[in-house]
Amino acid sequence: MNLLHGKDILDISTLTREEITLIFQTADTMKRRLRQKAKKSTYLKGKAIINLFCEPSTRTRTSFELAGKYLGADVINFTTSASSVLKGESFRDTLLTLQAMHCDALVLRHPVEGSARWAAAQLAPVVINAGDGAHAHPTQALLDLFTLREKGIELKGRKMVIVGDILHSRVARSNIALWSKYGADIHVCGPATLLPRHAEQLGVTVHARLEDALKEASVINVLRIQLERQQKGMFPSAREYARLFGINEERMKLARPDAVILHPGPLNRGLEIAWQTSYGKQAAILQQVENGVAVRMALLALTLQGETNNENFD
Amino acid sequence: MKILIKNGHVVDPSQSLDTTADVLVENGHVKEIAPHINVKCERVFDAKGLAVIPGLVDMHTHLREPGYEAKEDIVSGTQAAAHGGVTTVACMPNTKPVIDSSILVSGVKARAEQHGFAHVEVIGAITKNSEGKELSEMGDMAARGAVAFSDDGHHVSSARVFLLAAQYAKALNKPLISHAIDEELNTQGFMHEGIVSTRLGIPGVPSVAEDMAVARDCLVAQYTGAHVHIAHVSTQGAVDLIRHFKKQGVHVTAEAAVHHLTLTDEACSGFNTAAKISPPLRSMEHVRALRQGVLDGTIDIIVTDHSPHASEEKDVEFRYAPNGFPGLETSLGVLLTDLYHTGQMDLSTLINKMSCEPARLFGLPGGTLRPGAVADIAIVDLAREWTVDSNRFYTRGKFTPFEGKKCKGQVVATLLAGKFVMENGEIQCN
Secondary structure (H helix, E strand, O other), X not given: OOOOOOOOEOOHHHOOHHHHHHHHXXXXXXXXXXXOOOOOOOOOOOOEEEEEEOOOXXXXXXXXXXXXXXXXXXXXXXXXXXXXXXXXXXXXXXXXXXXXXXXXXXXXXXXXXXXXXXXXXXXXXXXXXXXXXXXXXXXXXXXXXXXXXXOOOOOOOOEEEEEOOOOOOHHHHHHHHHHHHOOOEEEXXXXXXXXXXXXXXXXXXXXXXXXXXXXXXXXXXXXOOOHHXXXXXXXXXXXXXXXXXXXXXXXXXXXXXXXXXXXXXXOOEOOOEOHHHHOOOOEOHHHHHHHHHHHHHHHXXXXXXXXXXXXXXX | OEEEEEEEEEEEHHHOEEEEEEEEEEOOEEEEEEOOOOOOOOEEEEOOOOEEEEOEEEEEEOOOOOOOOOOOOHHHHHHHHHHOOEEEEEEOOOOOOOOOOHHHHHHHHHHHHHHOOOEEEEEEOOEHHHOOOOEOOHHHHHHOOOOEEEOOOOOOOOHHHHHHHXXXXXXXXXXXXXXXOOHHXXXXXXXXXXXXXXXXXXXXXXXXXXXXXXXXXXXXXHHHOOOEEEOOOOOHHHHHHHHHHHHOOOOEEEEEEHHHHHOOHHHHOOOOHHHOOOOOOOOHHHHHHHHHHHHHOOOOEEEOOEOOOOHHHHOOOHHHOOOOOOOOOOHHHHHHHHHHOOOOOOHHHHHHXXXXXXXXXXXXXXXXXXXXXXXXXXXXXXXXXXXXXHHHOOOOOOOOOOOOOEEEEEEEXXXXXXXXXXXXXXXXXX
């Protein structure tokens, strides 16, 4: 039995460093497999995974879908636009129905905070949180850290900056929680209306000016800015946002020369990040996407199969 | 029918009584309190080692009838009251239909008189259907016994409507009870804006949303001379504002709910929907300010804001759960444990705020053991230890943020108009 067998992956606080190390070791193997000619194994043959996505998503859903399929599991996508969630069947009934169909894992994306934890309390199958409201996105945080690890960045004492809409960001919350476990020096920056009032109590330094935040930074995590926030009046205009908080070549000179840019995608190029910068050598964006599949393969393999004697996950 | 309660520790702040004595009840009324009464009685209750207090008067409850009987009704709600030592409950009008006319006031009172296990006072709506637009027939409702008016659950957002309501209510000599929290800010959040909401990613209700509404309502009280009672005060800023306006001689009074005096937003950790309520559970600095407000008289009375729901309504994602939880069966035990046994509040202050003052403030019978008064009495074992278990509640709301709490101090018997309605945790149904 491995540490993670049968475990729900709900948020970072429920994971130990030992478990995270195991996830990363497994993800290393998965990444090598991904790059082989024959990617597909039968390790999860006979397992059924349901991607229940109650919120639009392409990359996370595709990443989970491929991760399951590369391991030989049957993966079904269930999105709200096509589902009974919109037809008035309650969410609990939807969950119980899927359970009755003998699914082994449920990957859940939901617009409401705490929904993954709530779902896990109702269900026997493994629940993996693929984003619940502004609360948590643990697999994104894990793939981000896996990417930094590949880049050779040790977190302890490093200046890490998260830029953008911290208030509504599950990525920010999960990264802060994860980086805190490793002693990073975490800073956040964004329009004052999009910063939580009590952000300091999360153990981070808050900056009003991007220039102050970027100084000597090793990692810059750029968040996607939701244009609907502007429509709701939370900041004046996209133009002003880009001017005050957009990451560009000029501003990157303030950071360490070896600084890495992370972005969870999809990008608003020219808004939160300049075109040139987004394609530049400091941006790890496509590496994050590749690692996303590897990390999710690792999570599915570890939570769904107990035997660790098959170290190649064939 | 004569009942003699012997050798109890009688605590009745309404007559500054705090002594060991016998209480004689005759024909539903208190007949006499004296060190030793020797009269032949149908029933003698040995209260040695127990506190004998006026039954609690709770000015903020939701009995949910008519319309939401899956959550509660007058029978289950008043049984819960009797279980908690509460002999008078005032019920809020946010039922279906909203209690905004005299026939509904009469109807609720009639049902309660026939089937209730506590006296029920009715609070009518300030505006028709509590929509905050047109004044309801407050005069007609007052004539049928409505004791106050409130659109509880909503702030009367329109300053114009609230000003008119205050003028109108003043002429009727009835208080307006304000659910003072800025409606727009309140509807955008689901718990207190603080470190817990930040961690959970749940949109918060800032404390200033309450402060600004309290300020406006106090100014209206000052301008009109009407009696404005601020419901369930939960913030430090609101306590400061009320203190300020009281010093100016403005007719403002205020209540604090048991949970705001004893719990913080940490109770919502882990997305615990049992702890979701409006106004939300706040942080420790607010709890401290509220306790101070109770001690210095800024907060006049303590209430439960008993607001039960069907359990399945609460077993959903935090954001979708309705606000509220039951409180009638835990109020005295929780406050004795957290405030009395910790030395923060003496017994007479607590009983005064939970019984005598609410009755006096709203002109109700009860809240006293004076000879001639109706014999609404709670008998309390201050030392008895017990654990909160919602399965043992009489309310239909079988959940509470106090679940599993170890309490010290429990009501062992409740008399309503001279009849035992609860003994040893059991409702007496005859």
